[in-house]
Amino acid sequence: MxxxxxxxxxxxxxxxxxxxxxxxxxxxSGLRSVSLPISGxxxxxxxxxxxxxxxxxxxxxxPETVSKVCDIVKKQLALPDDTxxxxxxxxxxxxxDSLDTVEIVMGLEEEFKISxxxxxxxxxxxxxxxxxxxxxxxxxxxx
Numbered sequence: 795m796x797x798x799x800x801x802x803x804x805x806x807x808x809x810x811x812x813x814x815x816x817x818x819x820x821x822x823s824g825l826r827s828v829s830l831p832i833s834g835x836x837x838x839x840x841x842x843x844x845x846x847x848x849x850x851x852x853x854x855x856x857p858e859t860v861s862k863v864c865d866i867v868k869k870q871l872a873l874p875d876d877t878x879x880x881x882x883x884x885x886x887x888x889x890x891d892s893l894d895t896v897e898i899v900m901g902l903e904e905e906f907k908i909s910x911x912x913x914x915x916x917x918x919x920x921x922x923x924x925x926x927x928x929x930x931x932x933x934x935x936x937x
Contacts, residue, residue, distance in 0.1 A: 855926045855929045856925075856929065862905065864881075864883070867890075870898045871894060873889075881921050885920070896915070908932060
């Protein structure tokens with residue numbers, strides 16, 4: 795979490811990319827941090843939190859996590875091997891009903907040794923949502 799005054803620059807360490815003021819990417823993935831000037835511009839990939847100048851950067855899960863989730867989803871839904879499942883795949887579009895989604899979450903909990911609260915489970919609509927939640931829970935759980 796970072797904060798800055800109006801017109802100031804926000805810089806998070808380990809920068810691997812800089813964004814110019816005019817750029818407004820729809821998603822930043824694979825980055826550890828971002829450096830960008832703030833002067834009243836809206837950036838869809840950044841979420842504003844309490845206070846006018848506090849930002850939270852939301853990063854995508856690791857590709858390995860997304861891949862594992864894809865495999866679990868394919869297994870739980872008994873999808874044919876040639877079915878393409880990606881991070882953007884929606885469970886409903888893959889034919890999952892609410893019971894299937896519960897079974898997918900249970901499979902994820904077992905595989906990643908995590909516990910997903912019911913409220914969080916209900917917010918999972920895509921493979922990417924699941925992978926992001928898993929990494930968040932693993933991070934919160936610690937080593």
